[in-house]
Amino acid sequence: MKSWISAITLVALIAGTAAAQDARTVIGNASKAMGVDGLNSVTFYGAGANFNLGQNNNSNAPWPRINANDYVRAIDFAQPASRATWVTYAAPVTGGPAVQGNGQQNITPANMAWAQQLEIWITPWGFLKGAAANNATVQAQTIGGRRFNVVTFNAPVKSPGGQPYRVVGYIGPQGLVERVQTRLENPIFGDMLVDAEYTNYRDSNGLMFPAEWVQKRGGHPFFELQILGAHANPANIAQLMTVPPPPAGRGGAPAGAAAAPAAAAGPTSEKLADGVFRINGAYNALAVEFADHIVLFEPGPQNEARAQAIITETKKVIPNKPIRYGVISHHHFDHTSGLPAVVAEGMTIVTPAVNKAFLETALSAPRTLAPDSLSKSGKKPVVEGFTGDKRVFSDATRTFEIHVIKGLPHADGLVVGYLPKEKILVYADMFNLPPPDNPVPNPPVVGTMVFADNLDRLKLDVDKILSVHSLNPDRLTSVADIKASLGRK
Numbered sequence: 133m134k135s136w137i138s139a140i141t142l143v144a145l146i147a148g149t150a151a152a153q154d155a156r157t158v159i160g161n162a163s164k165a166m167g168v169d170g171l172n173s174v175t176f177y178g179a180g181a182n183f184n185l186g187q188n189n190n191s192n193a194p195w196p197r198i199n200a201n202d203y204v205r206a207i208d209f210a211q212p213a214s215r216a217t218w219v220t221y222a223a224p225v226t227g228g229p230a231v232q233g234n235g236q237q238n239i240t241p242a243n244m245a246w247a248q249q250l251e252i253w254i255t256p257w258g259f260l261k262g263a264a265a266n267n268a269t270v271q272a273q274t275i276g277g278r279r280f281n282v283v284t285f286n287a288p289v290k291s292p293g294g295q296p297y298r299v300v301g302y303i304g305p306q307g308l309v310e311r312v313q314t315r316l317e318n319p320i321f322g323d324m325l326v327d328a329e330y331t332n333y334r335d336s337n338g339l340m341f342p343a344e345w346v347q348k349r350g351g352h353p354f355f356e357l358q359i360l361g362a363h364a365n366p367a368n369i370a371q372l373m374t375v376p377p378p379p380a381g382r383g384g385a386p387a388g389a390a391a392a393p394a395a396a397a398g399p400t401s402e403k404l405a406d407g408v409f410r411i412n413g414a415y416n417a418l419a420v421e422f423a424d425h426i427v428l429f430e431p432g433p434q435n436e437a438r439a440q441a442i443i444t445e446t447k448k449v450i451p452n453k454p455i456r457y458g459v460i461s462h463h464h465f466d467h468t469s470g471l472p473a474v475v476a477e478g479m480t481i482v483t484p485a486v487n488k489a490f491l492e493t494a495l496s497a498p499r500t501l502a503p504d505s506l507s508k509s510g511k512k513p514v515v516e517g518f519t520g521d522k523r524v525f526s527d528a529t530r531t532f533e534i535h536v537i538k539g540l541p542h543a544d545g546l547v548v549g550y551l552p553k554e555k556i557l558v559y560a561d562m563f564n565l566p567p568p569d570n571p572v573p574n575p576p577v578v579g580t581m582v583f584a585d586n587l588d589r590l591k592l593d594v595d596k597i598l599s600v601h602s603l604n605p606d607r608l609t610s611v612a613d614i615k616a617s618l619g620r621k
Contacts, residue, residue, distance in 0.1 A: 155270040158281045158303060159263050165307030167339040168260045173369045175206040176341060180218075180357035182235070185349055186320065186465025190544040191490040194352040198222055200235060203357060206372035209261055212252050214239040215373050228575050238375055246289045246297050247316055253287060254328050256309035256342060259301045262287065279305055291317060291501040308333050308340060317502035319435060319469040320494045321350050339364040350494075399438075399445045404596065404608075405554040407530065409449045411442050415467070416600050418549060418558045419446040423529045426450050429549040429558050430600050431458030431479060432470030436504055439470025443477055455479055457516075457525065459534055461560035461600055462546040463487045471495060471513075472506035480514045484536055484545035488517025523547075535590055537562070540582045550592055557592060559583065560600035563614050572619045584614050 163169050180203050183195035200218035207214045216237045223230040239248045253262045268285035281303040286296035302311040311329050318324035326349055330342035341362035347355040366372065399413035407421030415433035419426055428446060432439040446455060458479040461467055468491075474481060475495060483491065492515050499507035506513075523534040533550045540546055542561055549558040562583035566573050587594065597609045615621065 155263075155268045155283060158270045158283060159260055159268060162281075162303045162307045162309065163260050163264070165340065166256060166260060166309065167364060168257050171257055171261075171339070171364050172210055173206065173208045173365055174257055174339070174362060175204070175366045175369070175372055176359050176362035177202075177204045178357055178359040178361070179203055180355065181353075183352065183354050183356075185354060186469075188352075189541060191463040191487045195350070195354065197353075200357075204372075206366070206369060207252055207255065207258065208369055208373055209252070209258060211241045212239075212249065212258075213241055213373060214252050215375065236375075244289055246287065246291065246314075249287070249289055250297070250299075250314055250316065250326060253299060254312040254314055254326065254347075256312070256330050256340075259283075259299065259309055259312045262299060263301065273302075275302070280310070287314075293317075293501050293503050295501060297501070306333075315501060316349075317499075318350075319472060319504070320465055322494070322497035322499040322507075323501050324349055324497075325351075326354075336362050337364070399441050401445050401449045403449075404556055404598070405551070407450070408551060408554055408556060409446070410598055411445050411449075412602075413438060413441065414602075416598060416602060417442045417446075418556075418598060419450060420525075420530065420532050420549075420551065421450045421453065422525065423527050424453065425456035426453050427457045427459065427525050427532055428455055428479070429459045430461050430467065430560065431455070432460065432472075432474040433467045433600070435469050436473045437470075439473035440505070442470075443473065457482050459483070459523075459547065459549060460487075461548075461558075462543040463490065464543060464561075467560060467600070472499075472504045475511055475513045476505035476509035478511065480516050482516045482518065482523060482534070484547065485517035485519050486545040488515050491515050535586075535592075537582065537586050538589065539585070540579065542579060548586075550590075550594070552593070555593055555595040556598065557587075557594045557596070558598040558600070563599070563609070563617070564601070565603045565605075565609065565613065566617045572617060576618050580614060580617055584611075584618060584620065587611060587614070 180200045182198045182200050184198065185195050188195050198220055200220065203218040205214065205216035218235045220233040220235055221230050239251060252258045263283050263285045266285040266288065268283050271282045273280050273282045283301045283303060285299055287299055289297055291297055297314055300313045301309050304310045309330060313325060313327050315323045316326050328345060328347040330345045332343035333340050334343050339362055341359055343359050345357050346353050399411045402410040402412060404410055409419045411417040411419055415430065417431060418429040426446060431442060443455060455477060456479065458474045459482045471481065481491060492513055495513040521536045525532040531552055533552065534547050535550060537546045537548060562579040594611055603609060
C-alpha cells in the first residue's frame, strides 16, 4: 500500500511539474512571438470609444457610445502604471450643439484596485508578463475548430471578499494573445465578466500589436480601440506618464479629474402628508404607508449603503410595517446600484416589463468577489414587470399610481409616482430648475418638454413635485415651474 501511495504521489508531482513547464513553455513561446521579451513599457495611439456602463436607453440594449479621438496610451509595466489621454466631441444629454472635451485615465502604483490595474494586465503584453510572474497554468482547448492554449493565473491583487482575481488568456496557434478575461465586482452584475478580444495583429519592429480590440462588460462593448501604431520601450516613457500640472491660476485636481464628492449625511425625512414621507439624501426616495405595508419609490439608488440608509429611515418614520414593494424610477445604475439591499430586505422590485428579465438575470449572478447583503441573505430577486402604462397600489387607506412616461429618449420604462388624494408626484431625470440667468433655456431641455407633455397627457392634478435628484436650491417644485422653464403658461 505504501508503495502504491508513493507511486501515485510521484506521478502527481511529475504531472504538476510537467504542467508548470508546459505553461512556462507556452508563455515563453508567446512572449517571443509577441515581442514581449525585454519589453518594459509600451505606447500606442489610435481612435476608439468608451461606453457608459449602465446608462443605456433600454436595459437590454448596448451601453451608450462616447467617441475617444486622438487616443494615446502608455504603460510602464515595471511600476506598474499607465496613462491615457483622448478627445471627445459629443452633444449634451439635455440637447444642444456638441462640445469638445478632454479625457484621461491615470493608473498609478498607489492605486492597486483591480478596477484600475486590470487595464494593464489584460492587455496582450501585460497578460504575458503577469502570467510569467504568477505561476500560471495552461490547458489546451478547441474553440470554433481552432486550438488554443488557455493560460490562467491569479493576480496578486485580492478582491474585497479576500479572493484573488483570476485572469484567463487565450493564445492562438500563432502564439498571439487573442482574448483575455477576468472578473470585477459590480453592484448589479455581481462577479461581472470583463472580456477583451484582440484581432488584426500587426508588426511594429518586432512588437506585435492588435490593430483592433474590444473590451466588453456586462455583455456589451465597454471600450473599443483601433490602434494605428505602437512602440516598444519608448524613450519618452517618463514624459508620456507624467500628468501635466493644472493651468496657471487654477489649483486642485488636474483637468479632467473628477472632483472628490462631499461626504453625504445619512437620509433624514420630511413629512409631505399623513403617511407620506420624503426620505432625504443624495438621491431622494418617497415612502408611502398603506394599511399593512409600505411602498418605497426609488428604494435602491447609488449603492448598498445608501439603500440601507433609506430602508432604515423608512422603518423609523413608518414603524412596524414591512416594506413590501420597491418601485424604481428607471433601470440606470445610479438609480439601481443599491438593489442588492432591496432584495435582501425582501422587497418586490416593481418596474415595467421591459426591465424584468435584465434585473432578474443580473441580480441572480454570483457575488463572490465582494459579498454583499444580497449574497449573505441567500434570497433571490423578485421582480414584478408590469405590462401596460400604469400600475396602481391601492387599499382602503390610500391609492398610489405608477405611470410610464412616453417619448423620453433617456430611458425606456421610466416611471413617475402619483398620489391622487395628496396631489403629490415623484420623478427622476427629467427636470432641473434652470439658473436665474437662463430661466428659459434655448434650446429647451428635452426631458423637461417630455415631462410637461406627459403631465398634460395623463391629466394629473399635481400640487407638489418631488425630484429624486435634489433641485438647486433644494425644494419641491411645481407644474408652474416646469412650464415656466419652457416659456409656457
